[in-house]
Amino acid sequence: MSLSSTAIEPLSFRKALGHYASGITVITSHIDDQPLGFTCQSFYSVSMNPPLVSFSVMSSSASYPGIRQAGRFAVNILSDEQAGISNQFARQGTDKWRGVQWQASPLGNPIIAGSLHWLDCEIHAEHAAGDHLIVIGEVKALNLQEATATQPLLYFKGQYCNLAG
């Protein structure tokens, strides 16, 4: 017996993908004295040698053109105490950095205080894919200190959750 397939409705597409649990990141960069960032679920590792990672960004992103111009970005992996940060960086056209403490990474990208971990990357390649761009970064530095936060922020079926459930 085969599993039946139907036309792919956007809602069912979203719902199906919601079953894939992931962590949450904020991709940040800095250009013209302006920190940039957006909440990003579509982060994954690509290659060990060289060390490559990737994320997908909507073509309509307001922050990505500046990130591209800077040619570098940091991946802030959020901790379970940063659901507010995730929401704040998901709102286009708002002051995303209001009340957010950060420090510059070795490449000059903002590292958000309280993040679980971070990676510092240079843009290695960019590929158009439907209504998104697939961005590949080469990792140039990463967090070598043990973070005070220990638990990840997780996203599953459209909701934040944590490892405890």
Ligand SMILES: Cc1cc2nc3c(=O)[nH]c(=O)nc-3n(C[C@H](O)[C@H](O)[C@H](O)COP(=O)(O)O)c2cc1C
């Ligand atoms: C949990 C969560 C995950 C998200 N993942 C992505 C993603 O992988 N790629 C993306 O382009 N937008 C993603 N978004 C949406 C962006 O964060 C949102 O569109 C943001 O406003 C974009 O900001 P910008 O237009 O200032 O760049 C996500 C939002 C949330 C809440």
